[in-house]
Amino acid sequence: MSASNYVATGSARCEIEIKKSRFIAYAYAAKTREQALEILASVRTRYPDARHHCWAYALGGINSPMSAAMNDDGEPSGTAGKPILNVLQHKGISNVMVVVVRYFGGVKLGAGGLVRAYSQAAEAVMQKLPNEIHVASSRWQLNFDFALEQPLRHFLSAHEGEILAIDYNTQVTASLALPEKHSQALLGFCAQYQLSVENLS
Incomplete structure (x- = not known):
C-alpha cells in the first residue's frame, strides 16, 4: 500500500x-x-x-x-x-x-x-x-558535550525539529526527529561542531 x-x-x-x-x-x-x-x-x-x-x-x-x-x-x-x-x-x-x-x-x-x-x-x-x-521526517541520535545543547536546540527550532528523548551522562545523548528536507543542514551542523551523529531512520 x-x-x-x-x-x-x-x-x-x-x-x-x-x-x-x-x-x-x-x-x-x-x-x-x-x-x-x-x-x-x-x-x-x-x-x-x-x-x-x-x-x-x-x-x-x-x-x-x-x-x-x-x-x-x-x-x-x-x-x-x-x-x-x-x-x-x-x-x-x-x-x-x-x-x-x-x-x-x-x-x-x-x-x-x-x-x-x-x-x-x-x-x-x-x-x-x-x-x-504528513511531512516525511527522519530520526537521528547525537552525542555531544553539555555546552552544545543550546546551539542544538536553537538549530532544531529553526529547522522544525524536536528532541524525542535526552539522556545526561558524561556526555549528552539525544534522539531527534527532523523533516527529511533538513537532513543535510543537520549533517552540516554536526560537522561544524564535530558531533557524533547516527541516522536511526
Whole structure:
C-alpha cells in the first residue's frame, strides 16, 4: 500500500438516512491498532442497541509501513468494511479509524445499496475530519558535550525539529526527529561542531 499524504488530526461525526436505515459515522485520529479498537469499543458503548458497528482503519505512513483492517460486523461480506476502507485509501489519509453504526429501518438495501450507503457515510464523515500534510521526517541520535545543547536546540527550532528523548551522562545523548528536507543542514551542523551523529531512520 502506498504511503499516505495526510494524517488525521481530530475527529468528526455525521449521520445520513437511506431508506429508513440510519447510518451514523465517526472518524477519529488513531496511531495504533490499540487506539483504533478503543475507539470502536467506545462507539459500541454509545450505541449498544445498533445492529451493526462496521469499521475500517488505515495506520502508518511515510516513515512506517501502512497497515489496514476492516470489519463488516454482520453485514454481507464486502458490503461495509471494504467500502469504508476504500474511501480512506482514496482520500490518502492515514492514522484514522472510521466506525459506521447502522440502525436497520426495515427496508433491505441489497448488496449494491449497502456498498453505496457505507461509502457515502464514510465519504461524508471524512470530508469533515481535520487532517494535515504528513511531512516525511527522519530520526537521528547525537552525542555531544553539555555546552552544545543550546546551539542544538536553537538549530532544531529553526529547522522544525524536536528532541524525542535526552539522556545526561558524561556526555549528552539525544534522539531527534527532523523533516527529511533538513537532513543535510543537520549533517552540516554536526560537522561544524564535530558531533557524533547516527541516522536511526
